[in-house]
Amino acid sequence: MKAVNITFKFSDGQPEQTHVAAEGESVLDVALNNGIQLQHNCGGVCGCSTCHVYVLQGGDELPEISDKEEDFIDRAVNPRLNSRLACQCVVQTTSENLVIEVPPQDFLGH
Template structure:
């Protein structure tokens, strides 16, 4: 099970901490299931960059970045060394894990 902290670059939003998050789902799915806005134009198939996020802690709990994901991150707004796509960050099996991500300002993204 995971504890996941979502930070936001968008002004006026306070961090959200989710506890007891089950493995097997993506960070995008976790966000959407908890009413956290994270755009996803391509329908979660790694064909755009709208679910771009910054992985602050816990990258060891998700699969390594693929060449395809890296190509789309290059198209994202303000990519950084810790950029990932939420649709590609599936939570691995783990007894107790902590992940912290920061979501770019969603008001600056055109999408879902």
């Protein structure tokens, strides 16, 4: 099983953290398993926009964004072209190392 490093950068100035993810794990799973506060009101099932993150590096190797995910990203605070839902960013066999920016967690989406 291939391991991938995920580096989390924080908009609120916290020091960045790098953690190892296994194939099949989502960015949300890795964040929560390592004590990183990342909102997930729907429980990580692509039912809200609260786990919204920015993929700064490695996004081309993630699963393609679905119409449902895109609809929820449109409801997120300050969406960008590199916006994704952390619950939908699942590490695959082809994944390279990821760099993820976690937006401030005091502004939640829907």
